[in-house]
Amino acid sequence: MTLPVLFGANVDPIWQPHDAPLRAARAAERLGLDLITIQDHPYQAAFYDAWTLLTYLAGRTDRVTLVPTVATLPLRSPAVLAKSAASLDLLTGGRVQLGLGAGAFWDAIAAMGGPRRSPREAVEALDEAIQVIRAMWSGERSVRVTGRHYSLAGTRPGPPPSPGLGIWLGAYGPRMLALTGTKADGWMPSHAFLGLDRLPEAVARINDAAADSGRDPARLRKIYNISGLIGSESDQPFQGTVPQWTDQLASLVSDHGMNGFVFWPADDHENQLARFAEEVVPAARAALA
Secondary structure, eight states, rough: OOOOOOOEEEEOOOOOTTTTTHHHHHHHHTTTEEEEOOOOOOOTTTBBOOHHHHHHHHHTTTSSSEEOEEEEESSSOHHHHHHHHHHHHHHTTTTEEEEEEEEHHHHHHHHTTTOOOOHHHHHHHHHHHHHHHHTTSOOSSSSEOOOOSSEEEEEOOOOOTTOOEEEOOOSSSSHHHHHHHOOEEEEEEBBBTTTTTTHHHHHHHHHHHHHHHTOGGGGGGGEEEEOOOOOOSSSSSTOOOOHHHHHHHHHHHHHOOOOOEEESSSOOOHHHHHHHHIIIIIHHHHOOO
């Protein structure tokens, strides 16, 4: 069974003006979008804490799903993060997904007291964190996980989340992509870091890893974060007219198996978001139908 294609918008977690994220989130919901994503960069002075903001927005919206893109694992305990996500999942009726990343910007992470990890250590820690989170969501009476970076020693987990709560990874390197296919529920790459030229190989690596693990690659959520502008005709990706955008999104679904798109307007955010939701999304849905 193929997953439905989702469309969403990124909401910047800026705190000046203090109500800007709420206005953007409500606009995205009013326009009928499926997702809102929130960057998690705790070391950015201009940003709210992502999980606090995400929880606040969940309480001030009614329908849209909220996703951190992606939670910075080195600064967030996976056991506590699992409990937070499960709690918000139940409180919102299933309107949250756990976007999770291995970490980047290591100088900034270390400056906040977090660990500085090599690429290999970061992937290893993320793998262990997924085990911890799954254990915390298991509904078992007591759980244990033994790892180099993260462990559980007879913890009593709870509350168990709804079946729909998943882990969506921000992944780019070969080991991260393989981990996504093997153990995650979704994938959240950004066009800025994974261009169209590299996308097919990355999708193939995820799909192969999933199939080798006995999982159906078509059941993995694959969200592409796209920064661009809707306007006059252009030969650049995600910079053209509504028909050009429609063709590109439809091609990403049919040719590469992507099944979700989050728009990050490069400029004129309010008007661009409206054009995306009112013009691009309906045209893309019609083309895919």
